[in-house]
Amino acid sequence: MGESISLSPALENYLEAILNLSEKNGTVHITDLAEYMQVAKASVSQAINTLVSLHMIKHEKYGPIEFTLLGKREAEKIREKHCILKRFLVEILQVNPHVAEKDACLMEHVVSEGTLEKLITFLQSQLQEPLHRERGIEKMSKAQVQSLNELRPGTKGKVIRVAAQGFIRRRILDMGLVPGTEVSVEGVAPLGDPMEIKVRGYMLTLRKSEASHVFVEVTEYARS
Amino acid sequence: MKILEAKETVIALAGNPNSGKSSLFNALTGSRQHVGNWPGVTVEKKEGRFSYRGLTFRVVDLPGTYSLGAHTEDEIIARDFLFSHPDIVVNVVDSTNLERNLYLTLQLLEMGASLVLVLNMSDEAKAKHIEIDQGRLSTLLGTPVVMTVAPRKEGIPELLERIVTLRGREPRETFRIKYREDIEEEIAKIEALLTLYPELTHRYPSRWLAIKLLEGEKRILQEMNRQSFMKHVFPQVEESKKRLIDRYGEDLETIFANQRYHFITRLVQECMRRKGEEKGTYTLSDRIDRVVTHRFFGIPLFLFTMWLVFQCTFALSEPLVGWIETLFTFLQEKATFILENLGVADFFISFLVDGVINGVGSVLVFVPPIFLLFLAISLLEDSGYIARAAYVMDRLMHILGLHGKSFIPLLLGFGCNVPGIMATRTLENREDRMITMLVNPFISCAARLPVYVLFTGVFFARHQGWIIFSLYLLGIVVAILTAKWFKRYLFKGETSHFVMELPPYRIPTVKGLFIHMWERGSSFIKKAGTIIIAMVVLIWILANLPFGVEYASNESIIGKLGTAMAPLLAPAGFGTWQTAVSLIFGIVAKEVVVGTLAVVYGVGEEGVGEMVRQHFTPLSAYAFMVMTLLYIPCVATIGAIRRESNSWGITIFALGYSLIVGWTMAVLIFQVGQLLGFH
Secondary structure, three states: OOOOOOHHHHHHHHHHHHHHHHHOOOOOOHHHHHHHHOOOOOOOOHHHHHHHHOOOOOOOOOOEEEEEEHHHHHHHHHHHHHHHHHHHHHHHHHOOOHHHHHHHHHHHHOOOOOHHHHHHHHOOOOOOHOOOHHHHHHHHHHHEEEHHHHHOOEEEEEEEEOOHHHHHHHHHHOOOOOOOOOOEEEEOOOOOOOOOEEEEOOOEEEEEHHOOOOOEEEEEOOOO | OOOHOOOEEEEEEEOOOOOOOOHHHHHHHHOOOOEEOOOOOOEEEEEEEEEEOOOEEEEEOOOOOOOOOOOOHHHHHHHHHHHHOOOOEEEEEEHHHHHHHHHHHHHHOOOOOOEEEEEEEHHHHHHHOEOOOOOHHHHHHOOOEOOOHHHHOEHHHHHHHHHHHHHHOOOOOOOOOOOHHHHHHHHHHHHHHHHOHHHHHHOOHHHHHHHHHHHOOOOHHHHOOHHHHHOHHHHHHHHEEEEEHHHHHOOOOHHHHHHHHOOOHHHHHHHEOOOOEEEEEOOOHHHHHHOOOOOOHHHHHHHHHHEEEEHHHOOOHHHHHHHHHHHHHHHHHHHHHHHHHOOHHHHHOOOOOOOOHHHHHHHOOHHHHHHHHEEEEEEEEHHHHHHHHHHHHHHHHHHHHOOOOHHHHHHHHHHHHHHHHHHHHOOOOHHHHHHHHHHHHOOOOOHHHHHHHHHHHOHHHHHHHHHHHHHHHHHHHHHHHHHHHHHHHOOOOOOOOEEEOOOOOOOOOHHHHHHHOOOOHHHHHHHHHHHOOOHHHHHHHHHHOOOOOOOOOOOOOHHHHHHHHHHHHHHHHOOOOHHHEEEHHHHOOOOOHHHHHHHHHHOOHHHHHHHHHHHHHHHHHHHHHHHHOOOOOOHHHHHHHHHHHEEEEEEHHHHHHHHHHHHHHHHHHHHHHHHHHOE
């Protein structure tokens, strides 16, 4: 995980913009993005193609722009940096919020990991509140990718990874739970284990201990 | 020409569990079938014959599997048989669940099988508005495709025609899934090396072998490791593996499974259409499941079903068993009368009457409960309920080291261990099946009750219920502890799992149920029956030899055995030759212990209580009941274990183990009891 991919500042801005837009509107199209960033559609397309080739996003012609896991993680990291820098500027240095926004936007692309760490420590001591840099990201990614056994009935998602070993893995794969497969959690046995899921149009049961090795990207949460 | 035609054509029937394979097998072979075991394993083997157009066909029903990866006993059997070159493979597929079913089909095709694809349950598919383009599927897979509804024999004539045309045809070029370019490159590299060794490619298609090597399947690797020339191939395999893992960031098992399913997804998109609303609508089956696996109703419903099965097996069969017993008593009397009139020597009369006829009788009394049990179990299996029962109970049973499906065999054990053990065949995994089978005799069956009633009546009249209850409880506790212990030490390497399908509910056909019941029931009588009769006769001989001794007296062989064994039983508080002899007789059937005590004490059944009072103390009586509960299972149970485990080794182990447990517990109870001041 850890290592980050070096993206150009422009591409980082695109990722951040897609993240903000997708949270606001749900889906993001090239037109929205061009409008939001106030650039030509052609240049947006170009940037999008680059991001697709870097496996940051998925995009079909005329379709919406969607994050990959990697892209989402990257975008969130960038935004986190942005927030920390902006808070430092506004709350410690008392910079005008408008200016701080602009400066943070520029600084976020060049600030080094080490400097950022120090900045966080400093901010924490000054503001008297714990500021875990990765906290937000982890929360998000945890909410997105969960092991199958944690999901409540009604939840839908896509298999990302089957981490089981040996015979159990073989069996899980043979039953059609391969990466990319859509699953929905249908229910849990009266005593709380095993669980029942729908996959490839049929009902499959597995113990929670077995399901804990299957990681799912949640696409739809259970209605509570 | 005629001579050539006389050779049988071998058809292998392959398919997923719940794909309707059995009903297709029945539709093809009718009643001409034979049920046995695959050599050396507990897996059931069904074979049948039929003729069509003057040709004879032998159909071998392979175990239902989801895959051919050689990871379970079932898969290994199926694959080995497929590599023994059956003439034709008929692959039965559930039309309503093409996506998962075709996964096996792809593997069959990759193995180079001469395949006919049978889209079974096509009526259900129609009802679900699933439209399958048969022709397109056939073109894309390069194999004939037939639609059937097996129970109604729809499509069977066409299937037979296809089989006849395919028979004897040169094997066509092996079907290929086109994997991703870079994967294909690596396969080609390995294949190029493999084709240098014809002795290998004779046995396995080179492409298939290359893929298996890449997937790193253990069994193939082990086999290949024995070939010296493979050292020229393995480096390439390792290199290819590394390259692909680097590129995809995933292990090769996942990559291949993924690619196969990807292929199927595209195939299904092209050949199958669902008309009307499908997503979000729930089928009848789903709605039934809402109730059956409901948080509150699930368990009561399950218990009620179990009660029905129990009643069906034992209560319904009770009068039938009674009639059989009456009939045999009558037969014994008649035979004695006739033989005496013919002037046959007493010894031979007794041999025939008390030995042989009695032995046959002790098998036949099991016929009603066994057949009814299998009727009930077939009903549960064919309807799809058994998978739900396992689902509902698995949590509890898993804590005890067992599987959800172990519950039914154990419950039946309270009635009689024989049906209990026969019911273990519903379990899929060898490990779960064996453990459930081996602990079943510790569950206190109804036949032990007369022993408890006699002894508690004499010594614990005021707390009779509690004492008997404590014995049942003890049996359960011993069964659980044994299961845990077996799981930890005996079946260490094997993994139990619950990755199972919940098949849609289906209405079983009467014919299917009866064929099921008949084949299983009759196989019990054949296999277990011979053992039971042999044991009954053996014990009779022991009790009557040497010539001229009184039946089961201390002069007879059995009496001498008893005398020899008595000191061993002394630490448990009942070290007399009489108790030893009664325990030996108890092997015939546990309730026989009471009758034997009457014989050896030389009193009638009414006088036994008094004799027991004289020869036992409350403590030794309790120890004796514990011994009766746990020591060697009765002959019928032994026969059932032999039949179901398909191994004398396991059977003898079961005997030795239970004998040790029974003796240890009896001694422990007597000794500790004495220390605590009981007597």
